[in-house]
Amino acid sequence: MDGYRTFFLFFNERFIATGLGFGSAAGSEVIKYLLDNYQKIPFELKNGIFNRVCTQIETEALEEYYPTFERNNKTQCFEDGTIMLSTGVWTKYSEHIGTGTWVDGGRQFDSTKHKPLKIGKLKQTIRNPKIFRTIRKYFGRNAEYVYEFLTYDLLDMGFVYFFSRGTKRLLRKIHFIK
Numbered sequence: 001m002d003g004y005r006t007f008f009l010f011f012n013e014r015f016i017a018t019g020l021g022f023g024s025a026a027g028s029e030v031i032k033y034l035l036d037n038y039q040k041i042p043f044e045l046k047n048g049i050f051n052r053v054c055t056q057i058e059t060e061a062l063e064e065y066y067p068t069f070e071r072n073n074k075t076q077c078f079e080d081g082t083i084m085l086s087t088g089v090w091t092k093y094s095e096h097i098g099t100g101t102w103v104d105g106g107r108q109f110d111s112t113k114h115k116p117l118k119i120g121k122l123k124q125t126i127r128n129p130k131i132f133r134t135i136r137k138y139f140g141r142n143a144e145y146v147y148e149f150l151t152y153d154l155l156d157m158g159f160v161y162f163f164s165r166g167t168k169r170l171l172r173k174i175h176f177i178k
Contacts, residue, residue, distance in 0.1 A: 005081035006030055008062070009090045013073040013129055014148065015055035016062055016084060030065055030082055037061045056145075072129045126151045 006024040011017035024031045063069050076084045136144040
């Protein structure tokens with residue numbers, strides 16, 4: 001990434017996802033901060049339940065490191081040469097690199113034939129980053145996690161999925177199924 005020492009990619013309006021990709025020049029302080037942060041986190045909690053997912057851990061650490069960082073899926077630049085790329089920017093960039101359109105005689109790629117995933121108006125409204133910030137401000141981080149579960153996981157995967165998953169766990173616990 002020309003002119004930047006470090007880049008991260010937004011996964012959606014809520015999270016940065018290093019699993020999708022990130023990069024840095026050697027000696028990046030923000031990368032060191034993320035790595036040091038992982039050293040302090042217990043990943044397995046009681047009863048085999050795992051701590052938060054990487055996107056939560058990394059995004060929260062980046063919020064701490066960059067006080068002006070906002071969860072909004074908009075490209076943001078910071079004074080230390082770090083850039084957070086919105087999904088719109090990095091998908092265009094990855095289309096360009098991944099399809100070979102940059103090579104003489106490379107394939108032609110028509111992004112109009114590959115429409116981005118659209119979310120409905122309701123989901124877009126209830127997933128507004130301002131709502132999450134307000135919930136965290138007045139009710140704390142745990143309330144924000146609950147709201148996040150309701151507006152992402154439960155809406156996207158459905159009640160039946162979580163009900164059947166919970167039922168299987170309960171039955172395993174009381175030894176009805178293996």
